[in-house]
Structures are given as C-alpha cells and as structure tokens.
Amino acid sequence: MTRTSRIAGAAALSLIALTACSPAEGAATSDSAADSASAGSTSQASPTAAIAQAEVDSAIADIEKKYDARVGVHAMDTSDxxxxxxxxKERFGFASTIKSFAVAELLARTTPAELDEHVTWTKEDVEKAxxxxVTEKHLGDGxxxxxxxxxxxxxxDNAAANIVFDHIDGPKGLDSALEDLGDSTTEVIDREPDLNTIDPGSADNTTTPAAFSNDLAALLEPEHLSDEDRTVLIDWMSDNETGDPLIRAGAPAGWKVADKSGHADALRNDVAVVFPPKRDPIVIAIMTENNDPNxxxxxxxxEDIAHAVLGAFE
Structure with a gap:
C-alpha cells in the first residue's frame, strides 16, 4: 500500500531494519495467580540486567506508594x-489505548482509495460516544x-474510534486481529464509551502490559503491517494531543515517543514505541489503576514510571 503524500515528514520515524526483532515473550500470556503475584521480572540473565530490574522494582514500589496505585509495566528492547x-501479567482495563490497535487493523485492511472514501455520522453517534x-464539528459534512x-x-475521539470499529467488523474483528498477532490475552468486547467500564472480576475490556507491549512489537514486523501503513500509524502517534504529559514527558532527552494514551477515572495508561537515537526502538506498555476507584x-x-523504566535502557 503506498501513501507517499501522507507519509511526508515521517521518514525520521521509519521502522526499516525492524524485521529481525521478535518479542522475548509471546503476547499470549497466562493469568495464573503465580504470574500476578510476581511484581517484577526480566528475560535478561546478566548481572547488569538483574541490577536494572531490581532498581526499577524498587522505584516502582515507591511510585505505587506515592500515588496509591497499582502499576503494570512491560518494556522491551526490540534489538535483543x-x-x-x-x-x-496482571490485568488492567485498556481504555483508549485500544484505539492504536483498532487503527492499525484498519490501515492493514484498507487501500488508499478506501481510506479516501467519505464517511458521515449522526448527532446520536456523537452523543453516545x-x-x-473532531466528529462533533463535522456532523453535516463528514x-x-x-x-x-x-x-x-x-x-x-470516541465517535471516530467507533467508526473505525465499524470498518473492522467491530470489537470481535479487532479481538480476532489481536489473536492473529499472537495475543490470546486481550478481551475486546465493547465500543466507546462502554469499553471503559470494567466489572470487578471480569476480563472483558482488559489486557496485560505484556500482551500490549508484545502486540506493539508485532506491528513492527512487515507480515503484520506494511512499512507504509506503519509509518502513517507512527506519525499519528508521534504528534497526538494526549501523550505529552505521559511517557513522552518521562523519556530521556532526545528520545522520540509514539504513543497512545488511555484514561477513565481511576485508570490511566499509555502504550508507546520509543526511539532512542541511533538504536532500535523500545516498546513499552504502562497501565495503572488507583487503589481507590473513586x-x-x-x-x-x-511520567514517573516512564522515567524509571526507560532510564534503565539508557
């Protein structure tokens, strides 16, 4: 799929040379009590890696106390x-972070001509979302x-996300697409805004940091998303209005961050592809939930979590 006119200016974030990277851990993860009870772990075996993990564990434990929140993180260096x-491997509501994968699936399914097609929606669509x-300003013209x-x-934009869902066979279509990436953990059940409601004990509309981090890594591979489509997605994620105070704020100076945030009351998440200078990307998923749901x-x-975690990769 070629979109030369749409990807100008995004070449700096091109993901050429990422085809050799592969997740250290499959996106399909178990939800056993043993997995959830283990707060920190690393796939690295070197003493240096163990020290970095221990330092991050200590920092995040302090952050959890400071903010009275539960924190889940999975960050992976795609080079190794x-x-x-x-x-x-603990479950969190994904909130609007799911939009990054919905849009990725739309890009994978559509041709440039199909993306140019004009779509319209109703006032009811906007009010329900x-x-x-953006969509509320284009009720008449689409x-x-x-x-x-x-x-x-x-x-x-929630109404925009629902229109994307309409073009990928709904939540079930996205759930199936994630399974094709190797993710048997994420449960996409609802559209906006219902996907933000998480019932206690239910896996509906939840995922794990490991699953989403590995999903991001999978999208860096050409068999899942073409170079052109990936560049468009990364460009949109690099210049969004919601991510500035999140992972981007906590990243080391000079590191570029392409992210998608998610927020619903006591939940706040951010998933990102992070580009250190002259290095392969780091994929990271941060998911949090305040202990007091009110x-x-x-x-x-x-921001604090990103600072601690990405600092370990410097």
Whole structure:
C-alpha cells in the first residue's frame, strides 16, 4: 500500500531494519495467580540486567506508594528482546489505548482509495460516544475515513474510534486481529464509551502490559503491517494531543515517543514505541489503576514510571 503524500515528514520515524526483532515473550500470556503475584521480572540473565530490574522494582514500589496505585509495566528492547517488567501479567482495563490497535487493523485492511472514501455520522453517534472533539464539528459534512482514523489517534475521539470499529467488523474483528498477532490475552468486547467500564472480576475490556507491549512489537514486523501503513500509524502517534504529559514527558532527552494514551477515572495508561537515537526502538506498555476507584488518576504517575523504566535502557 503506498501513501507517499501522507507519509511526508515521517521518514525520521521509519521502522526499516525492524524485521529481525521478535518479542522475548509471546503476547499470549497466562493469568495464573503465580504470574500476578510476581511484581517484577526480566528475560535478561546478566548481572547488569538483574541490577536494572531490581532498581526499577524498587522505584516502582515507591511510585505505587506515592500515588496509591497499582502499576503494570512491560518494556522491551526490540534489538535483543531484553525486558523490564512489573506486574506485567496482571490485568488492567485498556481504555483508549485500544484505539492504536483498532487503527492499525484498519490501515492493514484498507487501500488508499478506501481510506479516501467519505464517511458521515449522526448527532446520536456523537452523543453516545461521549468525547468527540473532531466528529462533533463535522456532523453535516463528514470526513474521509483516513481523517476519522487520524482523529481517533491524535485526539482520542470516541465517535471516530467507533467508526473505525465499524470498518473492522467491530470489537470481535479487532479481538480476532489481536489473536492473529499472537495475543490470546486481550478481551475486546465493547465500543466507546462502554469499553471503559470494567466489572470487578471480569476480563472483558482488559489486557496485560505484556500482551500490549508484545502486540506493539508485532506491528513492527512487515507480515503484520506494511512499512507504509506503519509509518502513517507512527506519525499519528508521534504528534497526538494526549501523550505529552505521559511517557513522552518521562523519556530521556532526545528520545522520540509514539504513543497512545488511555484514561477513565481511576485508570490511566499509555502504550508507546520509543526511539532512542541511533538504536532500535523500545516498546513499552504502562497501565495503572488507583487503589481507590473513586479518585481521578494523575498523569504524573505515568511520567514517573516512564522515567524509571526507560532510564534503565539508557
């Protein structure tokens, strides 16, 4: 699929030479009590890696106390598969981070001509979706499907995300697409805004940091997403309005971050492909949940976690 006119300016984030990387741990993960009880682990066996993991475990334990929250992290260096993890196999509601994978699936399924097709929606569609800063302005005229997908990523427009769902066979279609990536953990059940509601004890609309991190790594491989489509996706994730105070704020200076955030009351998440200078990318999923469900999550929580975790890869 070729979109020369749409990927100008994104060449700096090109993912050529990523085809050799592979996840250190499959996206399909177990949910056993033993996995959930283990707060931190690493696939690396070297003493240096063990020290880095121990330092991150200590830092995140302090962060969990500071913010009174449960924190899950999975970060992987795609050059060698080494990981830093904390509660990486515990379940969290994914909230709007799921939009990154929905849009990736849309890009994989569609031709440039199909993305240029004009789509429209109703006032009821916007009102039901909730947050819809772009689609609410185009009730009368609509937009090309590509612009709708871009709005779902850049500003996390819920109505736009639902239109994307319409074009990938709904939540079931996305769930199936994630299974094709090797992810048997994530359970995509609902559209916006219902996907933000997590019932106690239910796996519906949840995932694990390990699953989403490995899903991101899979999207870096050409058999899952073409170079052209991947460049478009990374471009949209690199210049969004929701990620600045999150992983991007906690990343080392000079590291570029392509992310998609998710937030619903006590939940706050961010998933990202991080580009250190002159190195292969790092994929990272950070998921958090306040211990008090009636409190609002703090963006600084994600920033602090990113600072601790990405610092271990410097």
């Amino acid at each position: 598969g080494s990981t830093i993890e904390h509660r990486s 909730g947050y819809a800063p 937009l090309p499907l590509e612009k709708v997908a871009e709005a779902a990523i850049r500003v996390s 409190t609002e999550s703090d963006a600084a929580l994600i």
